[in-house]
Amino acid sequence: xxxxCKSIVSLLAAATxxxxxxxxxxxxxxxxxxxxxxxxxxxxxxxxxLSIWHIWPDSTNETNKIITGFAEQYQKENPHVKINLDATxxxxxxxxKLKVAAATGSQGDIFYTWAPGYSRQFIDAxxxxxxxxxxxxxxxxxxxxxxxxxxxxxxGKAYGIPCKNWAGVMFCNTELFEKYNVEYPETWDxxxxxVKTFRSEGLxxxxxxxxxxxxxxxxxxxxxxxxxxxxxCNDALQGLASLDTPxxxxxxxxxxELSDAGAFMDGTLGVTYDEAQMEFFMGLVxxxxxxxxxxxxxxxxxxxxxxxxxxxxxxxxxxxKGDATTHLGGVAEGFMVNSNTKHPDEAVKxxxxxxxxxxxKCYIIGDGLPAWKMDVDESEVSPTxxxxxxxxxxxxxxxxxxxxxxxxxxxxxHYNLLQALIGGTVTPEEFAQQMEEANKAQKSQx
Amino acid sequence: xEKALRDKKxxxxxxxxxxxxxxxxxxxxxxxxxxxxLLKWDGMTASVFFxxxxxxxxxxxxxxxxxxxxxxxxAGASVFIQLPLAMLLALxxxxxxxxxxxYRTIYFIPVIISxxxxxxxxxxxxxxxxxxxxxxxxxxxxxxxxxxxxxxxDVAMGALLLPIIWQYIGYHMLLYYSAAKSISPEIFDAAxxxxxxxxxxxxxxxxxxxxxxxxxSVIFAVVGSLKAFDLVYVLTRGxxxxxxxxxxxxxxxxxxxxxxxxxxxxxxxxxIVECLVLTLVVEKIFKKxxx
Numbered sequence: 001x002x003x004x005c006k007s008i009v010s011l012l013a014a015a016t017x018x019x020x021x022x023x024x025x026x027x028x029x030x031x032x033x034x035x036x037x038x039x040x041x042x043x044x045x046x047x048x049x050l051s052i053w054h055i056w057p058d059s060t061n062e063t064n065k066i067i068t069g070f071a072e073q074y075q076k077e078n079p080h081v082k083i084n085l086d087a088t089x090x091x092x093x094x095x096x097k098l099k100v101a102a103a104t105g106s107q108g109d110i111f112y113t114w115a116p117g118y119s120r121q122f123i124d125a126x127x128x129x130x131x132x133x134x135x136x137x138x139x140x141x142x143x144x145x146x147x148x149x150x151x152x153x154x155x156g157k158a159y160g161i162p163c164k165n166w167a168g169v170m171f172c173n174t175e176l177f178e179k180y181n182v183e184y185p186e187t188w189d190x191x192x193x194x195v196k197t198f199r200s201e202g203l204x205x206x207x208x209x210x211x212x213x214x215x216x217x218x219x220x221x222x223x224x225x226x227x228x229x230x231x232x233c234n235d236a237l238q239g240l241a242s243l244d245t246p247x248x249x250x251x252x253x254x255x256x257e258l259s260d261a262g263a264f265m266d267g268t269l270g271v272t273y274d275e276a277q278m279e280f281f282m283g284l285v286x287x288x289x290x291x292x293x294x295x296x297x298x299x300x301x302x303x304x305x306x307x308x309x310x311x312x313x314x315x316x317x318x319x320x321k322g323d324a325t326t327h328l329g330g331v332a333e334g335f336m337v338n339s340n341t342k343h344p345d346e347a348v349k350x351x352x353x354x355x356x357x358x359x360x361k362c363y364i365i366g367d368g369l370p371a372w373k374m375d376v377d378e379s380e381v382s383p384t385x386x387x388x389x390x391x392x393x394x395x396x397x398x399x400x401x402x403x404x405x406x407x408x409x410x411x412x413x414h415y416n417l418l419q420a421l422i423g424g425t426v427t428p429e430e431f432a433q434q435m436e437e438a439n440k441a442q443k444s445q446x
Numbered sequence: 447x448e449k450a451l452r453d454k455k456x457x458x459x460x461x462x463x464x465x466x467x468x469x470x471x472x473x474x475x476x477x478x479x480x481x482x483x484l485l486k487w488d489g490m491t492a493s494v495f496f497x498x499x500x501x502x503x504x505x506x507x508x509x510x511x512x513x514x515x516x517x518x519x520x521a522g523a524s525v526f527i528q529l530p531l532a533m534l535l536a537l538x539x540x541x542x543x544x545x546x547x548x549y550r551t552i553y554f555i556p557v558i559i560s561x562x563x564x565x566x567x568x569x570x571x572x573x574x575x576x577x578x579x580x581x582x583x584x585x586x587x588x589x590x591x592x593x594x595x596x597x598x599x600d601v602a603m604g605a606l607l608l609p610i611i612w613q614y615i616g617y618h619m620l621l622y623y624s625a626a627k628s629i630s631p632e633i634f635d636a637a638x639x640x641x642x643x644x645x646x647x648x649x650x651x652x653x654x655x656x657x658x659x660x661x662x663s664v665i666f667a668v669v670g671s672l673k674a675f676d677l678v679y680v681l682t683r684g685x686x687x688x689x690x691x692x693x694x695x696x697x698x699x700x701x702x703x704x705x706x707x708x709x710x711x712x713x714x715x716x717x718i719v720e721c722l723v724l725t726l727v728v729e730k731i732f733k734k735x736x737x
Binding site for chain 2: 095096099100102103121122124125127204210211265266267268269270271272275407408409411412415416419420423425
């Protein structure tokens with residue numbers, strides 16, 4: 001027994017030693033930060049490290065190359081700054097890594113994120129640095145396009161820097177439309193006619209993978225924009241107005257009507273979005289409602305639809321409040337700065353430079369529409385993306401996909417209801433009513 | 447040796463490192479989860495003590511009860527379909543067919559393939575338009591049985607069971623096979639001399655002799671089914687319309703979509719307790735059988 005005690009004591013001692021070693025490890029890390037609050041000029045002479053967290057780990061990916069190239073260039077121009085890039089695959093990053101890290105404030109100094117719903121939790125937890133003072137000094141707003149900061153404002157303060165805009169459009173395969181002599185749909189009735197014609201020819205009219213509920217949301221949210229209008233959708237999603245209105249019911253009814261008319265692949269609820277869009281890329285499906293990010297793929301040599309694409313807005317609905325100049329989309333993606341960063345001045349400077357650079361380069365590779373003012377040689381840009389940009393040049397308003405606007409349990413409810421709508425287990429009325437309940441319940445928690 | 451085993455201090459000393467490590471990576475997280483399950487917590491902001499309310503919500507949630515039922519169906523199918531098939535294969539191999547080694551390897555292949563790949567494979571098999579299953583049905587004149595296997599809530603659970611059962615047959619087969627191999631060959635020789643048929647040998651000698659291994663494999667199958675996640679998640683994500691939801695997919699959704707760490711921890715604790723209870727039940731049943 002005596003020896004037992006002794007061994008326990010010595011074990012405890014060893015454990016303490018180990019712990020104190022770990023503690024030393026972390027504290028020596030923060031020691032360099034002792035004068036983190038020093039004036040920027042003094043800090044400029046000191047060598048610093050900044051980490052950037054992003055979501056393009058594949059080194060052959062174009063966006064990855066943009067960020068890597070930017071980091072090399074920036075380090076050359078600012079020799080005292082060392083940039084550590086930390087890339088994680090999107091789903092892993094968005095669903096797990098960033099959430100877990102932000103809970104302890106240990107995410108990267110600059111991290112990629114999604115506004116407004118998704119990032120709300122980080123802002124509430126105090127993990128994000130407000131940027132108003134930096135923006136005022138840098139005159140950042142003069143270089144951004146109008147309205148791009150809307151979703152990055154939380155409680156009246158600017159918390160992030162947008163790097164790209166997106167918009168949803170209907171991609172049409174002109175070869176199939178001409179072969180079967182179908183009119184390009186500008187109104188809902190034309191759309192239904194097109195769907196029925198293609199169906200009778202044995203084609204799946206529209207590409208949609210309902211196993212990924214957000215993909216159903218792309219179609220439904222765009223229809224809701226047509227029935228209820230931009231202003232109302234934005235208000236309702238923020239909890240300022242009800243989602244249980246005749247217009248939202250109508251949007252769900254139209255979605256169901258489209259599904260019942262055979263617009264989507266049989267068994268769409270068991271098919272992922274990339275399986276569905278692959279059939280569009282192979283030239284088997286005439287219509288695909290998707291975001292501008294698809295333009296890079298449809299112009300790619302790898303796919304059979306290259307050069308056959310016509311883009312157009314979601315068809316309008318008679319009696320609806322949203323016209324063809326309003327689109328699903330908006331500026332929702334960008335970078336935020338960690339409030340625990342050791343070098344806030346340098347980090348914000350880097351983040352601004354990075355987003356401005358990315359905004360331009362991502363447009364050239366077809367990944368996003370610009371969020372900043374810029375001059376770009378459009379001969380380098382994907383032709384389909386230029387067409388999309390023409391469509392949105394006279395846009396009168398945007399609504400983000402609902403799942404970026406909603407939060408937590410309300411997103412889950414939205415996904416469930418979309419699938420249930422297609423599966424026929426909820427009625428359009430129940431869809432609207434339960435969406436409103438879920439959104440209200442989620443907002444009241446805050 | 448006996449002296450060494452009597453030295454409790456020595457035992458303590460040698461067991462301690464492993465015990466500490468186990469405590470660090472298994473026991474502590476479980477205890478933490480047990481604590482989180484009493485909180486209302488989004489993983490970010492301050493938590494609120496919630497007492498047993500997460501558990502009360504859980505046992506009254508129809509979706510949760512359905513998910514538990516589904517996981518029990520998977521466990522049942524594993525024990526009553528997968529294990530007998532594995533046993534049959536093991537007995538056939540053990541009876542000395544030609545190419546024993548080759549079959550053993552082939553049946554074991556699915557076990558070493560990652561579940562994600564198997565799920566992707568079966569997604570292609572079940573695909574509504576170009577899937578192999580539907581095309582084969584057409585080809586053999588059974589076109590009326592074509593189905594949207596993963597999209598139809600009535601058949602999705604069955605479609606899910608097939609790869610789950612298929613994947614681990616080889617594993618259980620190998621367990622039985624190696625246990626049967628370790629039985630002394632004189633027993634079989636004696637039985638044959640006495641004129642026993644192959645079936646009599648299997649039921650009266652082999653199976654009773656390897657009962658301990660059967661017990662272990664039943665426990666593996668039950669526990670493995672209750673915590674099945676990867677195949678289900680990739681193949682159906684618990685859909686369509688929650689038809690194939692199991693507690694683990696529900697837990698994943700609660701944490702990573704709905705940000706409800708407390709409630710999800712309660713589900714995790716439920717899974718642990720469920721596994722322990724069923725393990726005990728299996729132990730009890732086999733104790734009866736062995737007596």
